[in-house]
Amino acid sequence: MKFHLISGGCGFVGRNMVQRIYKTTNDAVVFIDNLLVGKHPSEWLGLPRAGKRGNMEIFGEDERLFFIHDDFRNFLREMGQNPNWVQETYGLEFDKFEDVFHFAAIVGGRAVIDGDPMMVALDLAIDAEFFFWVCRYQPARVLYPSSSAAYPVNLQTESGAIALQESDIDFNNMGQPDMTYGWSKLTGEYLAKIAAEYYDLKVTCIRPFSGYGEDQDLTYPIPAIAQRIARREDPIEVWGSGKQGRDFVHIEDVMDCIFVAMDKIHDGTAINIGMGRLTSFLEIIEVLSKIAGYEPAIKPLLDKPVGVHSRYCNMDFVQEKLGWEAKITMEEGMRRVYQAALAREQAAKVS
Template sequence: MKKKVLITGGCGFLGRHFAKYLHKKGWDIVVVDDLSTGLHPKKWPEHLKVPFTFVKGDMRAYLENHKKKYDLAIHLAAVVGGRAVIEGKPALGAHSLELDSSFFRWAAKEKPSKIVFMSSSAIYPVNLQGAKGAVALKESMVDFKASFPVFGMPDLVYGWSKLSGEFLASTFAKHYGLNIFCPRPFSGYGEDQELSYPTPAICNRAVRREDPIVIWGSGKQTRDFIYVDDLIEAIISYLPKLKGYEAMNLGSGKAHSFRKVAVLAAKYMKYKPKITNLPGKPEGVKQRYANVSKMKKHYTPKVSFEQGIKRVVEFLRSKHEKNRRVD
């Protein structure tokens, strides 16, 4: 009998890739999404289209009315978007907390065998991510297993919402005997990521051969990038080992600037534009990168930063050329 997985918010970037990966592994997949930001399955890129049951609607209503048993539940439903979205509408964070609360109440009753709550690197203290003195962020810097929870000031309302969600995860795991994995992805990226995110947005400017290529903020701010295929495989491959609540960084352990993204993208498009910055636009913390020693005990990323950016550029270039032919 096929194993069954529920993916809430499954029509977004990560959900599409979870569906593809789990279909290849033979899972029976149910995706619930209200399409407020997600992409209807009929519009998914061809390489991600796989058969599954799609339920359009509010995740909370689905969980209330459907009592199907699942071997795995992946909770992705949340307010998502680039930094401009998150900074511009901080009240949206309250909606994410509502979704998390509903999900964990359902999980406490129905008890899926394994649960993935997608946390974030935004939960880490911002004072450790400045221009000077930034450190590799370790899981122990936000620790809900300690006698007294350890945490600091996270990054924006989004960071607070994910911090609160992970606290709920640890609490429900302890009190209801749930197995909950909380991956803390750093900058996940891939070909079909929405253009509201900086990495595909910068690559798209290069594909359009813009000159100059404009980067929000200083362009010197750094992030730790992990390609989406590695991110998904790292999560799913860890689940057989999961007992109780567990958190883990997902990244490369290396910091790259957004300016470097632009340089690489232009290189793959075979031109040399001027790269300028746009002061005053949101840029977030100055430096963010992970300590990935825990992840590397069970998984090592396969796609390098350079390879990943090249894949994004090639995908966007192909899409751009196809659209141009249609026009």
């Protein structure tokens, strides 16, 4: 049986990846999370716990999912000293990890990016230790999630925003990324390039724009707005004027694109993942309230952090190189998020 490794496997992207691999393959997944932000698998996996060995829990009757509750850096240090540490410590039988997905990071949305930039800077430490380890361990393939925050902020202003293209990041001619979060992602991309060029590592970088989904934390704007609309709040609060915009892409599309990219890109090249469409928060409220069937007034919260004005991407490079485009329309995605929010509201009323 093949074994894959996912760091940050209990966060938003990680959870979706654990479930995707479990449902679409017969492979095993070891996933690690310190649960700083992530949710314990019993909350989202929907599978019975089949066993426990120390700080590792096994899920599913076919025993293919292994959750280690730990700081990923501890794991990296142990594995750095003994490449068979995980097999020997937890009694697992496999040769080597195949695909390694690195989602462990301090992210936290706008409030954390602007509110505690030095906490976010810890991502530099996690990523440095990660790349140091994978270059020596040499798994079959590595996925590094960069971010749209790596793009220069001066290309995202109210008057001068453009559809960001991969070539707008040029290590020979740099712009200023978005806070310590953007810098850490940009540095991660640079490490990925070095890993591919100097260590022959097969590595793929992605720059997801604003990923959203039904099970995203309520500290993120889409589920938060959907929740307010499911409660039929009137007025609806929005951070800033609401005119600021992002390129929202459903997490299922992000998952699809990752696998297409990992099959075709191995040299650390980073690709955009988005719809190639700028949508303002006011438009999101309009779509969601139309689904809910009412017309709330808007209450802008002008003291809240909003980040750059307009961040969206050009998907031409991905279409040409990978032949991929997002399938879930904005309306369909919002419908799903709204239904999930409504179900949560109804469950809360019952209990």
